[in-house]
Amino acid sequence: MTYFADINPLYLRWAAGILVSLVGIGLCFWNLLTGSTVIAFAAYVMGHWVLKRHSRPFVYSTRIVLAAGFLLSTAFITLMPWTFYGGHEGCSAFSPTMETRHGYHFGDFWTLMWALHAVNWILLPIVVNLVLAEHPASTYVRDSWRCVAFTWAAQAMKTAGMVMWTCTGSDRNKDGVRDSAYVTQPLARFLLPASGTMLFFCDIWCLRLMQVRLRALEESFGEPLPFTQPIRWLCRIVTACALSGTFVGLLPNAVIFVGFAASTLGLGSLTLLMCLSIQVPLKALTAMPAAQGDPSASDGVGSDSVHSLRHGSSRASIQLEDDMAFARKVLRRSQLAVILAGLSMVWHHGAFGLRLFAPSKLVFSAYQYGHMCNMIGNILGLTLLSGNQITFPGSSRLSLSKRNSAGLAPKRSSSDMSTSTPDAQQRPRTSYLQQDLECTCQQVGKTRSVSSFGHSRSQREESIVAKVLSVSSWRHARDPSCEKCAWEDIVQQISNRRITVGQLLDFHAQLSPQKGVMTALMPHFDAGRSTTNDVVRHAIIPRSRCDDVGRALAEIFMLEATSRRWFSAAQSPPRMVTHHWANCFRDLVAAVVADSLGLTRWDSIADQLQAGREASLRKRLQDCGALRWCYWICAFCINQHASICGDSMGRLDTVSGEVLPSCDCLTPKYLNDQRIRCELNKFDSVMEYLHQRYPRGFLQVVAVDSRFDLFSRAWCVAELVQAHSSQMDQHVVLHSPEVLEQNAPRLSSLRVEDCAASRVEDKEAILAKIGTEPDIADFNQRLQDLLLGADGLFVGWQDGHKLLMDVGAIAARAKAQGKSAPLDDDFFEI
Structure with missing residues (x-):
């Protein structure tokens, strides 16, 4: 049992997919029709199930080969009538003139064959563009791409089989009726039923993808959409009925006819209900007034602070209007995609069932051309649903929208930072506390190629155990007395620590007693009240102590994972989480899980954590391939034993009201008086190191608490501006749009000198390194631009890889603002 538990599930899926493929090949030698059906099912299993966690595009050379393969295959099939059969003659x-039992003669077949060729060439540019396209990591986009490729393959097989049927007529039983393709060509006997079966699986696949998009929209919108349960059950009914089409010849025609009559009605109902569901957030967007006026135009006290607040509110309102217009466009495009795919399926399924009882020429033509229409509808629908996320060849953007709807914020050049002074733009992007360090050992130039701030080190794999247990071996080539080298050594050591979202969920589940769990790390843990600071003192510090010394808990987790032989498969660019220790620990976990799921709001995730449903969240994360995504979270990745564990500074536990415990370990403590060895002052250096080591993939996750207190903490503000200035991607995860509307006005008056820090020394060090009063003023201006500017954090409130989640968040925010009362002068005077 232990052995099988350690097997990577990916290997099991591949083994199952290969096994089904081999069974299908074997069945072809027994019954070609049955074998073709099983092989079509094997292709569906491989594309939709085995590869479901694939999230990134192939390397460009592979994409070129695939695109060439699609092109050459289309050309080969088009030339088949001349290459193998002598052309029209x-x-x-x-x-x-001899007709089939459906009334088709050679001329009808020739016309149908060229219609299929035309569809192939119409779909080819779409498929090739999707193959070559770039897009951010997204299992949904890759699943859509594989569905499109699967559909194109079905279309190509259909065309090849029809060429054989058209060009090899016969009448072997001498009854004056042209034989079917199953008699004339054994290969056509395989290709035609296989293509039909693949199209039914494609319909099931496409419905699944549309349902996922609808669920994403519902979760981000924050309230149930209408007809959710009927849509779910109709999808199941249609799937079951469509599967009956794969048993033609094995089931009675009456059973198949009833099944496809039901699937036709179900598909029509599904199309209508999905459009009506999308209409709800669309209505929220259209019901919102186009403009609410400039708050600065109202009467009131004309102080600078009031003007600043009103100006910020006006900018936010204008940006929301732009986002709403964009969201309306996406929702209407989604409705069009549902209509194209749904109605084309209705045509195909209806004609397929009808031809079993009415083998006339009209019904046969309706079925054949409905088959083609279904192909086109599915591919166009999937392209419309996924086109927002991709960059077609020759495009310089990751999105079809003017703002980066795919969630990867566009890199900001110095010219974009219009509010910064020329001197500020040229300022080196290094840690505020590292700027005055100089190398005295003259070894930096010799070791820079493998330095912690170089790029070449990221070119090779390092041993995970070496990362955990020691600083990298090149450290000894540098003088430990050199402050700059020592600083970089410690930054690299800290940066190599990380925790997976799966480990974070497990840790949260172990905090309080649960069914089946005998012990708890923190028996009095209250998910709705216990803060991150409480958890650090009661759980993280004790859990990370090893005898008389301690290390970062992330190191402990990494060693434990290495012993289980699966952590190496989890390596991915980490995400650095900026959060507030006074926030509920449950909410921090919820924000990280929400980011992994591609959500922009964490309120529903917090509710599930409150109910102890970590197992269901693990299942969702596993299904979307994000369970082993890595995060850098200071509470886990900083060695608390080397800094704060020995003194709780008299702080009280949020739940019990007692003084938080201290640790009596023998680990040496390094605070501000030893800034080189201290781990608490290197957050922005760690951020810059990770950004350079992982130029593609590393980003900052801003876990905003429900009270927006994060923006009142000096270190958090410093991290935000450091990431913005370093052109890093930044993902914002909020409680809900209602909370954003309630707290947005506070952001326009935020200043770094008003922010607080746990230790006075930290704030003094940050302000001192920012510079003089003009430098601090410039810093504040950049902070305002980051929060409220046209390229700021809250622009569109975009997420990682599900566009409808972005749209749902925008619609929810518009609805929340529509419900809120207009701000009056008394508010601005507070």
């Missing part, structure tokens, strides 16, 4: 050699 050779294909019409058999009686051109």
Whole structure:
């Protein structure tokens, strides 16, 4: 049992997919029709299930090969009538007037064959563009791409089989009726039913993807959309009915007819209900007034602070209007995608069921052209749903919208920072506390190629155990008395620590007693009240102590994971979480899980954590391939034993009201008086190191608490501006749009000198390194631009890889603002 538990699930999925494929190949030698059905199912299993966690585009050379393969295959199939059968003359050699039992003669087949060729060439540019396209990491986009490729393959097989049927006529039983393709060509007997079966699986796949998008929209909108349960059950019914089409020849025609009559009605109902569900957030966006006026135009005290607050509010309102216009466009495009895919499926399924009882020429033509229409509808629908996330060749953007709707914030050049002074723009992007350090050992130039701030080190894999247990071996080539080298050594050591979202969920589940759990790390843990500071003192510090010394808890987790032989598979660019220790620990976990799921709001995740449903969240994370995403969280990645564990500074536990415990370990303590060895003053250096080591993939997750207290903490503000100035991607995860509307006016008057820090020395050090009063004023201006500017954190409130989540968040925010009362002068005077 232990052995099988340690097997990577990816290997099991591949083994299952290969096994089904081998079974299908074997069945072809027994019954070609049955074998083709099983092989079509094997292709569906491989594309939709085995590869479901694949999230990134292939390397460009592979994409070029795939695109060339699609092009050459289309050209080969188009030339088949001339290459193998002698063109029109050779294909019409058999009686051109003899009809099939459906009433089709050679001329009808020739026209149908060229219609199929035309569809191939119409779809080819779409498929090639999707193959070559760039997009941010997204399992949904890759799943959509594989569904499109699967559909194109079905279309190509259909065309090849139809060429064989058209060009190889016969009448073997001498009954005056042209034989079917199953008689004339064994290969066509495989290709045509396989393509039909693949299209039914494609319909099931496409419905699944549309349902996922609808669920993403609902979760970000923050309230149930109408018809959610009927849509879920209709999808199941349609899936079951569509599967009956794969058993043609095995089930009675009456059973298949009833099944497809039900699927036709179900698909029509699904199309209508999905459009009506999307209409709810669309209505919230259209019901919002186009403009609410400039708050600065109202009467009131004309102080600078009031003007600043009103100006910030006006900018936020204008930005929301732009976001709403963008969201309306996306929702309407989503409705169009549902209509195209849904109605084309209705046509195909209805004609398929009808032809079993009415084998006339009209019904047969409706089925054949409905088959083609279904192909086109599915591919166009999936392209519309996924096109927001991709960059087509020749485009310089990751999104079809004017703002980066895919969630990867556009890199900001110095010209974008219009509010910064020229001197500020040229300021080196280094830690505020590192700026005055100089190398005295003259070894930096010799070791820079493998330095912690170089890029080449990221080119090779390092041993995970070496990362955990020691600083890298090149450290000994540098003089430990050199402050700059020592600083960089410690920054690299801290940066190599990380925790997966799965480990974070497990840790949260172990805090309080639960069913089946005998012990708890923090028996009095209250998910709705216990703060991160409480958890650090009661759980993280004791859990990370090893005899008389301690280390970062992330190191402990990494060693434990290495012993289980799966952590190496989890390596990915980490995400650095900026958060507030006075926030509920449950909310921190909820924000990280929400980011992993591609959400922009964490309120629903917090509710699930409150209810102890970590297992269901693990299942969701595993399904979308994010369970082993890595995060850098200071509470876990900083060695608390080397800094604060020995003194709780008289702080009280939020739940019990007692003084938080201290630790009596023998680990040496390094605070501000030893700034080189101290780990607490290197957050922005760690951020810059990770950004340079992982130029593609590393980003900052801003876990905003429900009271927006994060923006009142000096270190958090410093991290935000450091990330912005270093052109890093930044993901904001909020409680809800209502909380954003309530707290947004506070952001316009935020100043770094008004922020607080746990230790006075930290704030003094930050202000001292920012510079003089003009430098601090410039810093504040950049902070305002970061929060409220046209390229700021809250622009569109975008997420990682599900566009409808962005749109749902925008719609929810618009609805929240519509419900809130207009701000009056008394508010601005407070």
